Amino acid sequence: SVNPMAYEAQFFGFTPQTCMLRVYAAFQDYLFDMMLVVETVILKKLEGLSECGISPLHIRKSTEKFLLFLQENFDELFGKMEEMLLQLVLNIPKNVLLPEDKVHKDYPYSKEQFQALQDEIHQLQEQYKAEVSAGQALRAELEEQKVVQAELEKILQCFVGLENICREHWNCSFRESFAFLTPSLKKLQDKLKDVEEKSK
Amino acid sequence: GRAQLFSTVVDTFLEKLVAAGSYQRFANCYRSFCKLQPELTKSIHNQFVSQLQESIKAEIQEVMEEGNLEVVLNSLDKIVEEAKSQEEPAWRPSGIPAEDARSSLVPYLLKHRAYLLRALRNKEEENKKVAESVLAGRGRISELQQQIQAHKRAWQ
Amino acid sequence: YLHTSQAEVLRSKPNYQQILAEQREVLTCMELVFDELQQTGRLLQ
Structure with missing residues (x-):
């Protein structure tokens, strides 16, 4: 199975195989180009030597022979080079964790643990919302208390006010003035009754 | 190297x-x-x-x-x-984004959790103070009620 | 608010409307007394 070397790709920014492929293609291009140049130079030279009896086709065969030999060696050597580079240079050993993946070592959360953490956060959010609205309810009650307290104090003030009036005008408490008033009222009613009878 | x-x-x-x-x-x-x-x-x-x-x-x-x-x-x-001392094979991407992203999200979630815990604690503390004022207010109101009742009894 | 930290306080909230309503009875009582006072006054006159 082909090792995709995804982790190496994450680190290098390219897959090692792609890099080797690019180098391979470049090398091969150079090789072909060079051989073409060599053949062109030789052919040009031969033009000057018309009676030497060597045909361009002959030179082409020579070129192909040399190129074929080189190509075989090239492939073999490149294969070895690639293997070494992929194993020893462009490779991240299995025990190595890249710095940017440190979180996976520090926080190896399983799916369940992750879900539990999310649930806990959701529950905390709900709880916070409840506390916020509880706070609002408490503040609303404080406002209500102000109104009720003001009302009760008004009533109480009413009582106290009356007491003060009595004390000011009658120099005694309401209770005392009532106590004083009631018997004289009684007498007065009796007197009144007498007068009415006598007048009859 | x-x-x-x-x-x-x-x-x-x-x-x-x-x-x-x-x-x-x-x-x-x-x-x-x-x-x-x-x-x-x-x-x-x-x-x-x-x-x-x-x-x-x-x-x-x-x-x-x-x-x-x-x-x-x-x-x-x-x-x-x-990493020389590390012998175990290290973590590798599984290729499943949701799974691989999980650990990266955990620090933020933990931070968020810590923030929520702090916020919740502050809010509870705040509510405690408000609740104390509310209870004090209730006490004051029941005191006023008693005074009014006393005056009412006196009137009666 | 059942699970909030001040659930107990919120649960035991008095009925302020009822408290105010009760004061009407007190005021009624005062009104009676004042009526009597007024009658007494008139009588005295």
């Missing part, structure tokens, strides 16, 4: 390739022309080899620069060195 190893491996490859394409081999392939022009053959071969070497080295240099390989390979050496 890896950068050095990279250069060494490529140089070795080049050496062996050049060795494979030796002059003997070259001359052997171009035997008839070599008989005619031995010196020229030699010179062409030399140029061929040096040009090939130069192109390949230039290409490798370009690859090194493009990928900033010198720096990257040195940093990899350092990372590998630091």
Whole structure:
């Protein structure tokens, strides 16, 4: 199975195989180009030597022979080079964790643990919302208390006010003035009754 | 380090390739022309080899620069060195984004959780104070009620 | 608010409307007394 070397790709920014492929293609291009140049130079030279009896086709065969030999060696050597580079240079050993993946070592959360953490956060959010609205309810009650307290104090003030009036005008408490008033009222009613009878 | 190893491996490859394409081999392939022009053959071969070497080295240099390989390979050496004591196979991407992203999200979630816990605690503390005022207010109101009741009884 | 930290306080909230309503009874009582006072006054006159 082909090792995709995804982790190496994450680190290098390219897959090692792609890099080797690019180098391979470049090398091969150079090789072909060079051989073409060599053949062109030789052919040009031969033009000057018309009676030497060597045909361009002959030179082409020579070129192909040399190129074929080189190509075989090239492939073999490149294969070895690639293997070494992929194993020893462009490779991240299995025990190595890249710095940017440190979180996976520090926080190896399983799916369940992750879900539990999310649930806990959701529950905390709900709880916070409840506390916020509880706070609002408490503040609303404080406002209500102000109104009720003001009302009760008004009533109480009413009582106290009356007491003060009595004390000011009658120099005694309401209770005392009532106590004083009631018997004289009684007498007065009796007197009144007498007068009415006598007048009859 | 890896950068050095990279250069060494490529140089070795080049050496062996050049060795494979030796002059003997070259001359052997171009035997008839070599008989005619031995010196020229030699010179062409030399140029061929040096040009090939130069192109390949230039290409490798370009690859090194493009990928900033010198720096990257040195940093990899350092990372590998630091992980020397680690024997267990390290984490690797599973290829499933949701799974691989999980651990990256955990620090933020933990931070968020800590923030929520702090906020919740503050809010509870705040509510405690407000609740104390509310209870004090209730006490005051029941006190007023009692005073009013007392006055009412007195009236009655 | 059942699970909030001040659930107990919120649960035991008095009925302020009822408290105010009760005061009406007190005021009624005062009104009675004042009526009597007024009658007494008139009587005295």
